[in-house]
């Protein structure tokens with residue numbers, strides 16, 4: 001009777017034992033597990049902490065007793081294997097009681113898993129710093145949550161488990177901050193696919209620090225202080241350390257089993273180690289990736305369980321079925337979003353030197369006309385040489401997992417984008433569209449392969465600008481007004497045929513629209529009209545805007561009791577209506593508009609249409625499934641001077657209440673007719689024309705003073721004034737001769753400005769700065785920082801920038817570019833307009 005010993009009794013180990021018994025009733029099977037539990041749901045641990053899974057018992061799928069009763073498997077918990085003797089084919093076991101003994105085997109299966117990394121950071125041994133891997137780990141977390149009742153928690157590491165923990169702590173009413181050393185969360189997906197998650201975390205009130213590592217943990221009277229590399233200090237009551245795992249393979253190493261440089265057990269296609277009769281599965285191993293042909297660890301439960309099944313087969317039947325390798329398909333819930341991926345990401349392709357093309361689309365979870373459709377972002381990567389699918393990633397609220405599963409099925413079988421284009425999915429309006437998002441992404445890929453379109457990704461826009469491309473925004477003028485790329489020209493796709501003369505033929509043209517479709521339509525028109533150097537932005541404004549917006553949200557600790565879906569624009573809200581109680585009664589009946597399923601600009605267009613139809617003082621309630629709608633709604637109200645009364649969110653549906661402006665209730669003067677709306681006299685504009693230090697100082701003294709009196713301030717930097725808002729560090733940009741001349745002759749930034757009088761070759765400016773320090777007057781740069789922080793709207797004149805060869809990249813963070821219209825818009829309602 002063959003005897004198999006298995007080390008590790010959870011995912012890989014338990015599955016091996018169960019399959020082995022099903023294949024061989026006579027086999028002797030012994031499982032050693034160091035902990036007290038076997039076959040438990042480690043993937044469910046975060047949800048137990050959050051109270052989503054309420055009964056601890058539900059985590060345990062099997063017990064040693066059940067293993068014995070149902071499968072006749074000898075499971076020995078609290079039994080650590082402390083030594084292997086491959087020559088003698090024995091393992092040494094130490095029980096929790098201290099008793100040690102040896103056990104022989106014919107076949108040995110290692111499934112020891114991985115352990116959380118705990119780098120030697122000063123203070124890391126503090127009892128408030130916890131990891132999540134096993135049942136005892138989560139018991140500790142639960143105990144802290146139930147007894148110490150922490151108000152603040154910091155999750156370090158924003159991988160899948162870190163974010164699941166963040167969500168579950170938040171569910172418990174804890175103010176959560178996430179700290180990540182990389183520039184994005186969930187590193188398995190590409191940056192632009194992680195960007196919506198960054199914004200979602202902000203929407204949920206979760207603090208997010210990216211590109212910031214922990215330097216030290218310091219005990220503090222009021223909590224535990226986390227010192228970050230940026231010198232930010234976060235005070236917290238609890239830390240969840242989730243910065244990755246390392247294989248638990250000390251035992252294998254000591255026994256002479258071959259490991260890779262990172263300590264993973266190296267296995268062949270039959271999951272055999274280098275020592276005869278010894279197999280390994282799960283998080284501890286590294287196997288060849290079918291996509292790169294190189295070893296790639298995949299610490300996921302799916303592969304561990306499937307490897308276990310194959311090893312059992314091999315032990316019983318010999319090497320018949322090889323392990324093809326894992327394509328790394330994963331999914332996670334992050335608050336209301338689902339993030340999923342399969343295969344290679346763009347950054348992995350770049351790292352491995354694998355040729356790829358990619359496209360991003362934003363399809364609906366099901367037919368737009370059927371209620372409740374929500375859009376998700378889907379990125380598809382393929383090999384341009386043969387069209388084979390390389391990978392896919394998706395993020396959204398609904399339908400994400402099934403799309404990634406469908407693509408994973410194609411990818412796993414070596415499918416191409418042509419196969420995916422023909423993929424016949426189950427369709428009825430509540431479930432999908434006749435052309436599913438997966439088909440749609442594949443159609444785009446085919447169009448690219450056939451040369452019908454040149455698709456450009458969001459991070460190539462700057463390169464197109466450097467090439468001198470015209471950015472052509474083919475959305476509607478209303479969408480353009482709500483936000484557009486600096487320097488873009490607006491010709492909507494419905495007008496482009498009539499306005500072809502406005503599209504230059506002597507420079508490249510980069511088209512963009514909301515999500516990529518209208519840009520493609522416009523590109524096809526241009527190409528057929530003889531334009532050749534033209535391209536379309538993949539994923540459109542939606543992807544570009546999410547990826548280029550600020551990603552972190554320093555200091556956004558917010559008690560969870562005050563969650564975004566509870567946040568109103570006023571304090572008192574009448575129950576159920578979503579409308580603040582203290583407003584004057586609306587005029588006439590409220591108009592309800594349901595735009596769910598409509599993509600941008602659908603909701604805004606519907607809103608405008610409804611507002612045009614109703615009388616002043618009437619309320620319009622708009623429901624939208626577009627996450628960007630809440631921001632667009634505010635921007636639209638700012639421009640149109642209508643009132644956004646409230647925005648609420650529930651299960652991915654945003655409900656915004658608007659009130660049409662009541663001109664009669666808005667007397668000219670200094671008071672606001674409706675709280676939150678600015679009227680004439682509440683604004684100040686300053687044109688900064690000069691690059692003299694004293695004049696720049698005066699501008700910012702006035703700006704900060706105006707802010708302090710509650711005014712909204714717009715500063716417009718034009719001609720020489722552009723020097724004031726240039727970055728301190730030199731940015732490399734390509735310039736023409738005159739641009740280079742201006743660069744040489746003008747001050748490079750605010751720190752290099754001269755006085756308008758008594759400058760004496762810079763000595764005057766130096767003396768002035770000394771004097772300001774002596775009189776404790778803030779330096780210009782400090783004044784500028786204060787102004788930016790307080791919300792001064794700073795705009796650099798686009799025309800002056802072009803004349804003087806100043807590039808967008810040279811401007812300080814927070815400075816926008818605009819034309820005279822943007823100045824006039826602000827000046828038109830301002831009570832103070834200054835030219836300095």
Ligand code: FAD
Pocket residue numbers: 007008009010011012013032033034035042043044045046079080081082111112113114132133134161248251281282283284299300301302304
């Ligand atoms: P494990 O399941 O970790 O089992 C290893 C066992 O071996 C341990 O219990 C350990 O005590 C025991 N052991 C180690 N050395 C010895 C020894 N010398 N003697 C005796 N016993 C020993 N994956 C997904 O695909 N999806 C998810 O949603 C997901 N969520 C997760 C959430 C959390 C919180 C965690 C921790 C993991 C999650 N995973 C998820 C990963 C998944 O759980 C692992 O990939 C999987 O459990 C690996 O199986 P394994 O058998 O290799 O290791």
